[in-house]
Amino acid sequence: QITLKESGPTLVKPTQTLTLTCTFSGFSLSTSGVGVGWIRQPPGKALEWLALIYWDDDKRYSPSLKSRLTITKDTSKNQVVLTMTNMDPVDTATYYCAHRRDPGGRFDPWGQGTLVTVSS
Amino acid sequence: QSVLTQPPSVSGAPGQRVTISCTGSSSNIGAGYDVHWYQQLPGTAPKLLIYGNSNRPSGVPDRFSGSKSGTSASLAITGLQAEDEADYYCQSYDSSLSGSGYVFGTGTKVTVL
Numbered sequence: 001q002i003t004l005k006e007s008g009p010t011l012v013k014p015t016q017t018l019t020l021t022c023t024f025s026g027f028s029l030s031t032s033g034v035g036v037g038w039i040r041q042p043p044g045k046a047l048e049w050l051a052l053i054y055w056d057d058d059k060r061y062s063p064s065l066k067s068r069l070t071i072t073k074d075t076s077k078n079q080v081v082l083t084m085t086n087m088d089p090v091d092t093a094t095y096y097c098a099h100r101r102d103p104g105g106r107f108d109p110w111g112q113g114t115l116v117t118v119s120s
Numbered sequence: 121q122s123v124l125t126q127p128p129s130v131s132g133a134p135g136q137r138v139t140i141s142c143t144g145s146s147s148n149i150g151a152g153y154d155v156h157w158y159q160q161l162p163g164t165a166p167k168l169l170i171y172g173n174s175n176r177p178s179g180v181p182d183r184f185s186g187s188k189s190g191t192s193a194s195l196a197i198t199g200l201q202a203e204d205e206a207d208y209y210c211q212s213y214d215s216s217l218s219g220s221g222y223v224f225g226t227g228t229k230v231t232v233l
Contacts, residue, residue: 063219
C-alpha cells in the first residue's frame, strides 16, 4: 500500500522561503518510471501542478513558477522536499504531494495535504 | 492559469446521467497526451477516478466512464448518487513553446439535486 504525507510550516511570512517535505512508503523512488509530484490548491480554487521529480533525478517545474521552485529527493529516507522562495499571500494553499505512475503520468495516490498560510 | 477548461458546475437528480467536459488544445489533449480524472470530496484530497482516458482503477464503480476525442475529453456519471456530489478535475500533460508540464482543469462541482 502506497502512502504519502506532507509536513512543514503552517504559517510563513511574506518574502520567506517555504520548505515542505513529502514522506512516503510502499514504493521506491529508485524504481524506473516512478515519480513524486507536488500540487497545490488555494482555498476554493482549482488544482495547480508545481513540480515533479523522477526516479532518475530528472526534475520538472511549472513554467510559471520555475524560478521560485526547487525539488529534491532523498531515496534513503523515502522523502521528497520542495522549496518555494519569496512567498506571497497568493501562495496560501493546501499543498499536496502525490505518487506519479505510468502509463500516462497520472497521480495516484495523493497525500492528505497541508495548508500553508502566508501572512505577516 | 489552467489550460484545460471545464464547466464550473453541473447538476442532476439521483439516477440521472451527467457529463463533464474538459477542453484543451493541440499542445495537450490534442497532442495525444492521456487524460485522467480525479474526484475530490469536500475536505479531502483528490482521488484518481479515471486514468488513460477511459480506464477505471480497481474499486471505482462502473457508472463512471471517460472518453477522449480530438482536443477534448469527457467524464460521464450514470445513475447519479448522492455520494457523487464532489468536485471533479481533469489532468493531462502540456508541451508548448513556453514550457511543458502537467496541467489540471478548472474543476467542476457536481450537485445532486
